[in-house]
Amino acid sequence: xxxxxxxxxxxxxxxxxxxxxxxxxxxxxxxxxxxxxxxxxxxxxxxxxxxxxxxxxxxxxxxxxxxxxxxxxxxxxxxxxxxxxxxxxxxxxxxxxxxxxxxxxxxxxxxxxxxxxxxxxxxxxxxxxxxxxxxxxxxxxxxxxxxxxxxxxxxxxxxxxxxxxxxxxxxxxxxxxxxxxxxxxxxxxxxxxxxxxxxxxxxxxxxxx
Numbered sequence: 001x002x003x004x005x006x007x008x009x010x011x012x013x014x015x016x017x018x019x020x021x022x023x024x025x026x027x028x029x030x031x032x033x034x035x036x037x038x039x040x041x042x043x044x045x046x047x048x049x050x051x052x053x054x055x056x057x058x059x060x061x062x063x064x065x066x067x068x069x070x071x072x073x074x075x076x077x078x079x080x081x082x083x084x085x086x087x088x089x090x091x092x093x094x095x096x097x098x099x100x101x102x103x104x105x106x107x108x109x110x111x112x113x114x115x116x117x118x119x120x121x122x123x124x125x126x127x128x129x130x131x132x133x134x135x136x137x138x139x140x141x142x143x144x145x146x147x148x149x150x151x152x153x154x155x156x157x158x159x160x161x162x163x164x165x166x167x168x169x170x171x172x173x174x175x176x177x178x179x180x181x182x183x184x185x186x187x188x189x190x191x192x193x194x195x196x197x198x199x200x201x202x203x204x205x206x207x208x209x
Contacts, residue, residue: 006115007060010069013109014055017076020102021048028095040083040095043193046186047079054109066113068170073110075163080106082194137168137176144180151187153194160190 025048028041054072056062080103087095137145145168149161164183168176 006112007058010109010112011055011058011060013105013112014051014058017102017105017109018048018051018055020098020105021051024095024098024102027098031092031095038090038092039192040087040092041193042189043079043083043086046190046193047076047083049186050076050079068167070110070113071163071166071170073106073113075167077103077106077110078159137165137180138173141168141176141180144177144184148180148183148187151184152191156194 021044025041025044028038028044032038032041050072054069054076057069057072080099084096084099084103087093087099142165145161145164148164149157152160164180168179168183171179
């Protein structure tokens, strides 16, 4: 695959990922209606929205860096792994089956972005690759990110906090506060999707009877 082909493949994979997530989200909605304690659909909706952001970010006309795109792809892959674990724990195998191809697509997209970033770093002048310090979110935005992470279940705060900081750090400084505020606004839905483990405990208790 040539360097020119890599962005084209990344965009095709991102579009396919959104389609997969649209389909599995519709299935999860039906399952959640039958069992409101599952809360799988809200988390899938969150991941799907992030996949749509990723699809826009890999547009050739986008000014979003490949580092941020890669952070989005990595977060989506991790979220899909978590949802699959949750689905298996509560015997929602129909979700797990549909997520197999979705997770594979996310993995391929992440690998494609890593290859693209490596090729660009190899051809970039030293002053371009030395700008990591400019990605620091800043004190006020860091506090907003901390609030967004604090609103999530304890077991997920550190990972999502790290991911949020990576995403915000890739934005222009003027756009960071509003993005951090949107993270806070979406945190309650993400919290419901992540759950507190109650559904898994109920499912395990039922299997042990």
